[in-house]
Amino acid sequence: METRPSIGVQHKTQCARAFPARSIRPEGESGMHFDNNESFSGVRRPTAVSLPLVCIVGYSGSGKTTLMVRLIEGLVRRGYKVGTIKHDSQGGRVDHRGKDSFRHKTAGAATSIISSPRQVAVVADVDREHGPEALLGLMGAMDIVLAEGYKRSLLPKIEVYRPETGKQPACKGDPHLLAVVSDAAVDWGVPRFAATDSDGLVDFLIQHVGLQTVKATG
Numbered sequence: 001m002e003t004r005p006s007i008g009v010q011h012k013t014q015c016a017r018a019f020p021a022r023s024i025r026p027e028g029e030s031g032m033h034f035d036n037n038e039s040f041s042g043v044r045r046p047t048a049v050s051l052p053l054v055c056i057v058g059y060s061g062s063g064k065t066t067l068m069v070r071l072i073e074g075l076v077r078r079g080y081k082v083g084t085i086k087h088d089s090q091g092g093r094v095d096h097r098g099k100d101s102f103r104h105k106t107a108g109a110a111t112s113i114i115s116s117p118r119q120v121a122v123v124a125d126v127d128r129e130h131g132p133e134a135l136l137g138l139m140g141a142m143d144i145v146l147a148e149g150y151k152r153s154l155l156p157k158i159e160v161y162r163p164e165t166g167k168q169p170a171c172k173g174d175p176h177l178l179a180v181v182s183d184a185a186v187d188w189g190v191p192r193f194a195a196t197d198s199d200g201l202v203d204f205l206i207q208h209v210g211l212q213t214v215k216a217t218g
Contacts, residue, residue: 051083051136052144052209054178057151058160059167063195065100067160067181068148069107070198071205075144076108078202079214083142084109085132087149088116100148111139143211158201161186179204 056071058064068084075082084104101121104112114121117129120138132147132155139145151157151170159171161182171177172188179191181201186192193201205211 051139051142052211053132053136053147053155054144054205054209055132055147055150055153055155055157056160057149057157057170058162059165059170061165062160062162062167063181064148064160065103067158067195067198067201068100068146069103071146071202072104072107072109074198074202075205078206080143080206080211081110081141082108083111083139083145084113085135085145085147085149086112086114087132087147088114089149104148110142113138143214144205144209160195178208 056064056068072082072084084101086101086104101112101114112121113135115130115132115135120130120135131153132145132150136145147155151159154176156176156178157171157174158179158181159169159177161169161180161184163182163184163186169180169186169188172180177188177190179193179201180186180188181193181195183195191204193204
């Protein structure tokens with residue numbers, strides 16, 4: 001792994017701006033309403049949410065899900081409660097053996113949500129796609145939420161980059177990019193972690209989002 005810069009006040013401030021509290025309120029029988037007017041029919045969970053949310057991004061075949069599993073396992077081993085969101089732009093079948101969402105849950109995620117343009121796997125029908133911030137109200141008491149996908153969002157993100165796939169970087173130069181995971185000697189102006197250095201990346205996440213130290217499990 002290449003040298004990691006210290007995480008200073010500027011990074012902390014950016015994180016605070018990136019993880020704002022969101023107010024969620026019930027409204028009659030129409031279910032849960034978000035203060036950005038996004039709603040889920042039939043779901044009621046009035047609560048205020050302020051959760052660290054980091055997106056793991058990269059093109060198909062880059063290893064996003066493998067990294068997600070390693071991060072979940074690493075955070076859970078350290079005693080953190082982890083929620084995950086899987087962005088399914090195709091709207092396929094969810095949460096069965098072999099699917100990404102199944103791997104998230106079996107890795108130790110306390111709550112795993114799958115979001116597509118037509119459905120969220122909580123399971124409530126929707127009339128449009130919902131961004132990861134709008135799904136935080138379904139998570140409950142988590143320490144951190146990792147979202148797989150949403151590379152075009154304005155959220156903090158970590159890219160998994162494998163040049164051998166023949167695809168260009170998805171988020172190089174993105175001001176919201178926190179780090180890159182790659183075995184290639186790339187220099188994008190952010191910390192780089194080897195694909196096998198999941199412990200180092202977990203340390204980075206814990207420090208970057210300001211998670212309090214908890215008693216490790218296992």
